[in-house]
Amino acid sequence: MALEHAILVSLLEKPGSGYELARRFERSIGYFWTATHQQIYRVLRRMESDGLLAVRELPQQSRPDKKEYSVVGPGRAALSRWLHESIQPESMRHDLAVKIRGAAFDDPSVLVREVERHRQVHSERLAHYLAGEQRDFTGPAAPPSLDAAQELQHVVLRGGIAYERMTIAWLDDVLDTLRRLGTAEPHA
Amino acid sequence: MALEHAILVSLLEKPGSGYELARRFERSIGYFWTATHQQIYRVLRRMESDGLLAVRELPQQSRPDKKEYSVVGPGRAALSRWLHESIQPESMRHDLAVKIRGAAFDDPSVLVREVERHRQVHSERLAHYLAGEQRDFTGPAAPPSLDAAQELQHVVLRGGIAYERMTIAWLDDVLDTLRRLGTAEPHA
DNA sequence: CTTGGCTATGCAACGAGTTGCATAGAAAGA
DNA sequence: TCTTTCTATGCAACTCGTTGCATAGCCAAG
Secondary structure (H helix, E strand, O other), X not given: OHHHHHHHHHHHHOOEOHHHHHHHOOOOHHHOOOOOHHHHHHHXXXXXXXXXXXXXXXXXXXXXXXXXXXXXXXHHHHHHHHHHOOOOOOOOOOHXXXXXXXXXXXXXXXXXXXXXHHHHHXXXXXXXXXXXXXXXXXXXXXXXXXXXXXXXXXXXHHHHHHXXXXXXXXXHHHHHHHHHXXXXXXXX | OHHHHHXXXXXXXXXXXXXXXXXXXXXXXXXXXXXXXXXXXXXXXHHHHOOOEEEEEEOOOOOOOEEEEEEXXXXXXXXXXXXXXXXXOOOOOOHHHHHHHHHHHOOXXXXXXXXXXXXXXXXXXXXXXXXXXXXXXXXXXXXXXXXXXXXXXXXXXXHHHHHXXXXXXXXXXXXXXXXXXXXXXXXX
């Protein structure tokens, strides 16, 4: 149940509402974790009733009220406990790879479009990460010296960048292979 | 619901029992998809009752009977349909990255051991993949020319290799960062 | 002026995935 | 001999995660 921990980290970095968390999960935290707003609201309520979080109701005009969550003592302790546990290395879950192997039982060339589309998405993500890196860490507007939290955010972002670069290179390899098979063995 | 599709691909590559599938999911298919035997048995039963698979009961002596599943017409059609659909590019779910960002709120050096352990696991996986590549595709015992299915298996395996190499390099980067922070700012 | 998007939260239902347990005989190692 | 491991399947209970829907007022674009 690492969604809880991802939420703790995100709220320690900055308190916020469920809605705000959901948006963060589409951006920075979402580089390596995703969740829908449903998931987030449900877990937030549970974490609050477990005493890991505190809520503050912020009435807003012309907008629904907002519940701002922040981490309290037991939440911080829970995160610390988790950091000292060991987790098992993640295992992949890569639909596209399943499709690629499956293409052997159909026409491989039907996947060319799909793989191109994925390549496009990963290119955009890479550009987005690189822009973020410039903005926050390596560009002229970035702070001249970084604290520990920023250093760690940067190394995670470098992981995201490395992942996208690797993925793009691999998808090019896949496209070459699919096109080679397409011309060599035209299917029905 | 891509587990269904992963099972279809695996059974098209070679019919087998739930138990055998579970073992494959620890090896080749498992490079990019995982499932427990529970998951697999349950889905197999559903797929069979949906008419996607056929079962053959193989009585065995001194061993529980085995149910060998194979893909039948509608199963093949379901796979083909799925191949023509588009799927959304996967999104990460990387516990370790959550931990790394979380380490800012504790002592970063507690993660060194953990990251080293993950690095070790990924090194072993890389060695395992490279051995498999030698055996099946690039070594002297590999078939001299490959059919489409083998080409596609190979390009997926190359993806696994690229992934592991990238991950190992990134974990080295993480270790450098953690160690730098550990000496620069010794915590309580 | 109407459609769609944004903020903000939530219910209900479902499907996906994990964990613990159970059975049961055979072979291999301590 | 005793314990563990392997083959082979399965139930029950649970948590995790997704999808569709609902509310509700505001703002911007067509």
